[in-house]
Amino acid sequence: MGRRKRLKDKDLFETVEEVWDRQTLLAAYEVMRRLRIDRFAGVVSAGKEARVYRAIGRRGEEYAVKIYLTVTAEFRKSIQKYLLGDPRFRNVDTSNTKKLFFAWARKEFRNLKRMYEAGVSVPRPYLVYQNIIVMEFIGRDGLRAPTLREAAPELDEGELERLAWEALEQYRRIYCCARLVHADYSEFNLMYLDGRLYVIDVAQAVSLEHPNAEDFLRHDVSNIYRFFAKEYGVELPPPEELVGWVKRCETRCPERREERAEASAG
Ligand SMILES: Nc1ncnc2c1ncn2[C@@H]1O[C@H](COP(=O)(O)OP(=O)(O)O)[C@@H](O)[C@H]1O
Ligand SMILES: [Mg+2]
Structure with missing residues (x-):
């Protein structure tokens, strides 16, 4: 990973303006309490639907925290294509945006856990809570791989x-x-x-x-x-x-x- 990459990540961290709604903020606090996370230490990625953050625990452990924040048209299509066809999620109320997020986050977590248990090389899953997923941080010295x-x-x-x-x-x-x-x-x-x-x-x-x-x-x-x-x-x-x-x-x-x-x- 070269110098250019490092600078890019730093720029991202400094310029991305965080907009968390009240419920996400409260959920983030709850996640911090449960995992004894001390602080959020920067944005790793700002995608269309989700942001990924690096977070640090009390003993310096690193976590990757993925938070679903935005419903895009693509996201709605994905719900149709990947969520409703799955018997585990057939009963989700698609008119409720919050519930969609929670179901989507839960689906990601369950898939991650199932792959982890099956011996697939995935980040270790720790917790899902509302629209937030916490997993192992893949990187070194505070920088993602x-x-x-x-x-x-x-x-x-x-x-x-x-x-x-x-x-x-x-x-x-x-x-x-x-x-x-x-x-x-x-x-x-x-x-x-x-x-x-x-x-x-x-x-x-x-x-x-x-x-x-x-x-x-x-x-x-x-x-x-x-x-x-x-x-x-x-x-x-x-x-x-x-x-x-x-x-x-x-x-x-x-x-x-x-x-x-x-x-x-x-
Ligand atoms: N566990 C992780 N550890 C470190 N970085 C991660 C982790 N998960 C995701 N990222 C970073 O965040 C980016 C977006 O994550 P991803 O799960 O692919 O979300 P999206 O739906 O936005 O594509 C990845 O390309 C990677 O750079
Ligand atoms: Mg991706």
């Missing part, structure tokens, strides 16, 4: 090839062990730290029973193929073969503990 997209230009051919298969292996675990499809799997939603990839942004992931799961799977695998093979010239079998490779599930999953995870995620 780069995404795969940001890291790739500085990596050599061998490392890129290794990471292509690592990205596919993590996907295989999502599919075969967590029994989910990510549905937004790409170089933007993989972080790179110490040679390791971390899968993030899992709110839209759906279970294999979702009517579009197969399409999402193909799309996700094609993204990985496009990025590594087309953009970086890594030699990979064509996407159809990679989809087959994922679906053969020739991987070892940790002992199934989903039921327990589901029960405690609430």
